[in-house]
Structure formats: C-alpha cells, structure tokens
Amino acid sequence: MSEDEKNPAREVITDYAQSHFRYFRTADGTVYAQKNGHPVARPIRSQGTTGSHRQELMVGLFRDGRGVFNGTALKEALDLIEALALTEDTQAVHIRVAPGFDGATWLDLGRTDGQSVRIHPTGWDIAIPDPREVCWRRTQLTGELPLPAKDTDDKGIDLLLRLCNFATAETECLAIAWLIGCLGPSVPVPAPFLTGPQGAGKSTAGRMLLRIIEGMSSDLRRPPKDEDNLTAAVAAGWVTALDNLSHMTPDLSDAMCCIVTGIENVKRALFTDGDVHRARYRRPLLLTGIDVGVIRPDLAERLLPLRLERPRVRRTEAELWAEYAEVLPVILGSLLDLTVKVRAAEAETPTDLRMADFAHLCAQLDAATGLGALTAYRASLDDLNDDVIEGDLLAQTVLKHADSIEPGADQRMTSTEWLHCLSRLYSSDDLRPLPKGWPTTGKVLSDRLKRLQPTLAARGVLIDTGRTSEGRYLEMTRQATSPPHEQQGAF
Structure with missing residues (x-):
C-alpha cells in the first residue's frame, strides 16, 4: 500500500477547502481565500491575530466532523491550493471602501455577518456584496460601524457639527466635503489639518470625524518614527489620523504627499533572494496640531486647514462620547444621504487647482446644498500659500524682486x-548675512524654485525654465492680471 493511500489527509483537506472556499489571487500575486457566501477574504499565508485562513479551515474541518489534522497535511494541502489559485484570474481586495458595478461604491461596516452599504446613483442600501463585485480585506484597524439610520432628514450633519467646535461655517462645509470624499475609492482628498488654540478640542473633533468612517474602536496615533512604519500602518487601514503634530520633517512631509495622492511601495519579499512585494495605496489622511512650523509647498497643496475654537461649555468625556455613540447611526445615515445627492449633482470641474477631484466634489456639494465649499477651499489654499511664504525667506525675496x-x-x-x-x-x-538653508549653488536654487512654483504662481509670479544655444536659463514673469483665485473672489 502506497504512502498516499495510508494517509489521504491532504486530499481530504483539499476537497473540503475547494468545496467551502473560493480561492483567487490579486494583481501582486497574493492568494486569498473567501468563504462561500461571505465577502471577507483572508490571505492564505496570513498568521495575523485577526484570524488566518489556516485557522478557519481547521475549525471548519473539526466542526463538520472531518477530523483534526496535523500541520504537515495542512501545509501540503495549502501549498497545492495556492499553486492552483495562481492560475486563476486576478481580483482586487479592498479595505473599507470599494468600487462596485454600475457606478456604485461600497462601504464595509466591519460586521461579522458581512453586511455593507452599497451607495448607488439612486440611493443607498444595506446588503452583503456578491464576491464577484467586492472582496473585503480586514485587519486589526478595521473597526465595526453601526447600521446607518434611514430617513434622517439630514439631522445627523447638524448633530455632528454641534458636537465639534469648528470656528466658521466655511470650515464646517469643508469638513463635510472631506467626509464625502472619504467614501469615494477613486477620489484623492486633501488631508484635513485640525488646528486652533490649546483646549479647542482638536483631538476630540479628529476622533469624531475618524470614527464616522472607521468605527468607535479607531483612534488617533502619534506619527511613526520612520517611513516604513508609517506606510505599514497606512496600508492596513483606510483613514490614518495623526495627532498633535508639532514638527514636520522633510521626509514626513514627502511621505504624506505620497499617501494623499497615491504611491507604490516595493520591497524585497521575505524569505526570497530576488522576488519583490508590491503595495499600492492611496488613503485619506487626517492631522491635528497647533502649529507644525514651516509647511513645504507640495504638502500645502494637499492640506485642508480646519480651524476650531475653544468651547464655551465643557463636558465630560463619558457624557460626550455616550452622546456621540448614540447619534452615530444618524450621522452616518445623513452622510450617506448627502453623498448620494452630491454625486448626482452636476458641476464643472475647476481647472486651476491641483486637487481637481476634490475641487469638483466641492463644486458638486455647492450645487446640491449651496454651502459655498469651493470658495472656502480656494480661500483655505490661499491661507496656506501665505503660511508657506511666511516660512520661506527665498519665496519672500523672489516676490520682493x-x-x-x-x-x-x-x-x-x-x-x-x-x-x-x-x-x-x-x-x-x-x-545682512544669508540665512541657514539659503541656496549655495545655482542648481540648488533652481530646484527650490521648482518646488515653490505653485506658491509663487498663486501670487502672480511665474517661474519657467528653458535652454538656448548658450545654456539653460530661469525666467521670471510677473503676470499682467490677477491670479484666477483672486479674480473669482474669496469669502
């Protein structure tokens, strides 16, 4: 009798797995397992604390009376299943938000029963997504959201704004626009920077905005010390919220730019000599702090300053969060209602702003509600340009010239x-001596001016480069008319 006939365990496991789970691979070659009828997919090689496929396979075999199998049989069965899955068509897995069929998008509620919100052009409803349309990936950062309330009459938005201490109506409409943007899987949104005096409730407001999307278990974090830890945390969740920023290093600034607009991170795959692991991500980002010092121009174009004021009446943490948890289903339902209205609204896309998708969303919000979000967004960028200029002596000198x-x-x-x-x-x-950090060569000056181009252009000064037979040159042009944002006005 052959060894296989004596020990058919791997065949039993393989047959059971293929009849109870669907196996597929993503574009980066990772193989996932998805239980039949359930939208959540797990990497078959994962050993994470959120539950691995190996564990759910062992539990299923035991509960269905197939027996308890040793590690060798499980390993051999999973090796075969992984090899077979690599020949299948690829399918994407998503965290929290995903595109669906016919222009719909999905929001994962993080529930064990798989119920999710489908946002479509005519409304939204709660359903379990078809695995052919959406596959969810969950991590420890995937919190559970309550079932959103129907027929809220937009009361939830008012409840949210009453709990937060936003300084102006313009700030409130920008916060609403950002929340709507977070529900879109393909729309890069600027990072809101909650600022204000000490005691204005910046961290509390940040948590409230975050928990609308990520659930009550989510929280603000300190910025990681290096880029690898930051990207790992970002890739494992949807909204990343960093609290109490007081300093922005150039590396952190560049990393945040990449997070907002998207990037691919490539590393050597573990336990291999030549293979690589690819991770693509674009995530909403939220920041809080009183002052982060000098803001670099490229990050300024990706920020959304939201100013808060000190509350007149203080409340205990227990009282505040008890009320928030009670009204969160209404807040989420109202946000979904407003999202449907905004997506149905028609508006022209502004062509002079870098974050054009978010600017278009603001224009749609204005068309649906008349809040003036686009004007508020332009004014916020204008304020950020002032901050960049005030912190950059070279920019001040260029404008003076x-x-x-x-x-x-x-x-x-x-x-x-x-x-x-x-x-x-x-x-x-x-x-007067030249300050520290002043350009020391023409090449350094050229690079600095390229980075300052958007900021200077907003003040009517254009910087261009070119080449003649005599060599390269820099050209400075003072616009004859006011920049577009000044022509259109600001609040």
Missing part, C-alpha cells in the same frame, strides 16, 4: 545669476 518687474514683463538669467541677484537683494549689499 518681482515687484520691480513691470506687469506682463519677464526677466531671464542663468540660475547662478539669479542666485547672485537674490542673495544681494536679501543681504542688502552684504549688510
């Missing part, structure tokens, strides 16, 4: 000549 150029005229020099010109202007004929 531009005042000497006639409107509509341009001035062209090499980067080295521009460095000497701007350095003399700042130091006022060598009476």
Whole structure:
C-alpha cells in the first residue's frame, strides 16, 4: 500500500477547502481565500491575530466532523491550493471602501455577518456584496460601524457639527466635503489639518470625524518614527489620523504627499533572494496640531486647514462620547444621504487647482446644498500659500524682486545669476548675512524654485525654465492680471 493511500489527509483537506472556499489571487500575486457566501477574504499565508485562513479551515474541518489534522497535511494541502489559485484570474481586495458595478461604491461596516452599504446613483442600501463585485480585506484597524439610520432628514450633519467646535461655517462645509470624499475609492482628498488654540478640542473633533468612517474602536496615533512604519500602518487601514503634530520633517512631509495622492511601495519579499512585494495605496489622511512650523509647498497643496475654537461649555468625556455613540447611526445615515445627492449633482470641474477631484466634489456639494465649499477651499489654499511664504525667506525675496518687474514683463538669467541677484537683494549689499538653508549653488536654487512654483504662481509670479544655444536659463514673469483665485473672489 502506497504512502498516499495510508494517509489521504491532504486530499481530504483539499476537497473540503475547494468545496467551502473560493480561492483567487490579486494583481501582486497574493492568494486569498473567501468563504462561500461571505465577502471577507483572508490571505492564505496570513498568521495575523485577526484570524488566518489556516485557522478557519481547521475549525471548519473539526466542526463538520472531518477530523483534526496535523500541520504537515495542512501545509501540503495549502501549498497545492495556492499553486492552483495562481492560475486563476486576478481580483482586487479592498479595505473599507470599494468600487462596485454600475457606478456604485461600497462601504464595509466591519460586521461579522458581512453586511455593507452599497451607495448607488439612486440611493443607498444595506446588503452583503456578491464576491464577484467586492472582496473585503480586514485587519486589526478595521473597526465595526453601526447600521446607518434611514430617513434622517439630514439631522445627523447638524448633530455632528454641534458636537465639534469648528470656528466658521466655511470650515464646517469643508469638513463635510472631506467626509464625502472619504467614501469615494477613486477620489484623492486633501488631508484635513485640525488646528486652533490649546483646549479647542482638536483631538476630540479628529476622533469624531475618524470614527464616522472607521468605527468607535479607531483612534488617533502619534506619527511613526520612520517611513516604513508609517506606510505599514497606512496600508492596513483606510483613514490614518495623526495627532498633535508639532514638527514636520522633510521626509514626513514627502511621505504624506505620497499617501494623499497615491504611491507604490516595493520591497524585497521575505524569505526570497530576488522576488519583490508590491503595495499600492492611496488613503485619506487626517492631522491635528497647533502649529507644525514651516509647511513645504507640495504638502500645502494637499492640506485642508480646519480651524476650531475653544468651547464655551465643557463636558465630560463619558457624557460626550455616550452622546456621540448614540447619534452615530444618524450621522452616518445623513452622510450617506448627502453623498448620494452630491454625486448626482452636476458641476464643472475647476481647472486651476491641483486637487481637481476634490475641487469638483466641492463644486458638486455647492450645487446640491449651496454651502459655498469651493470658495472656502480656494480661500483655505490661499491661507496656506501665505503660511508657506511666511516660512520661506527665498519665496519672500523672489516676490520682493518681482515687484520691480513691470506687469506682463519677464526677466531671464542663468540660475547662478539669479542666485547672485537674490542673495544681494536679501543681504542688502552684504549688510545682512544669508540665512541657514539659503541656496549655495545655482542648481540648488533652481530646484527650490521648482518646488515653490505653485506658491509663487498663486501670487502672480511665474517661474519657467528653458535652454538656448548658450545654456539653460530661469525666467521670471510677473503676470499682467490677477491670479484666477483672486479674480473669482474669496469669502
């Protein structure tokens, strides 16, 4: 008798697994297992504390009376299943938010029964998604959301704004726009930066916004010390909320830019010599803090400042969060109602803003409600440009020099000549020493000016580069008319 006939355990496991689970692979080659009729998929190699496929397979075999099998048989069966799955068509897995069929999107409620919210052009409903349409991936960061309430008459939005201490109506409409953007899987949204005086409830408001999307178990975090830990945390959840930022290093600033607009992270795969692991992600980001110091121009275009004020009446934490938990189903239901209205509204897409998708969403929100979100968004970017200029002596010097150029005229020099010109202007004929961080070469100046281009353009100063037979040059042009955002006005 052959060894296989003596020990058919791996065949028993394989037959049971293929009859009770669906196996497929993602674009990066990871094989997932999905229990028949349930939308949640687990990597078959995962050993995470949220439950692995190996564990659910062992439990299923035991409860169905198939027996208890040793590790060798399980390993051999899973090796075969993984090899077979690699020949199947690929399918994506999603965390929290996913695109569906016919223009619909899905919101994972994080429930064990798999119930999710399907947001479609005519409304929203609660259902268990078909595995061919949506496969959910869950981690320890996937909290459970309550079933949203129907027929709220938009009361939930008012309840949320009453609990938060937003300083102005413009800030409130930007917060609402951001929440709607978080429900869209393909819309990059700027990162709200909750700021205000000490005691304004920035952390509390941040938690409230976060828990609408991620559930009551989610919380704010301290910024990780390195980019690897930050990207690992970001990839495992949907909304990442960083609390009490007081300093923004260049590396952290660049990482946040990548998180907001999307990036692919490639690492060497574990236990291999030449293979790699790919992780693509674009996630909503939320920040809180009083002041983060100098903001780099590229991050400023991806921020959404939300200012808060100190509350007149203080409440205990227990009282506040008890009320929040009670009204969260109404808040979520009202947000879903408003999302359907906004997506159905028609509006032109502004062409002069970098985050064009979010600007279009603000325009749709205005068309649906008349809140003035787009005007508020433009004004917030204008304020951020002021912050960038106030923290950058080079930008201040460039604008000072531009005042000497006639409107509509341009001035062209090499980067080295521009460095000497701007350095003399700042130091006022060598009476003042150049500050730390001032460009030391023409190449460094050219790179700095490229980074400052959007900020300077918002103030009517255009920086361009080119090449002639004599070499490369930098050209500064002072616009003859006001920049577009000034022409359209601000509140």
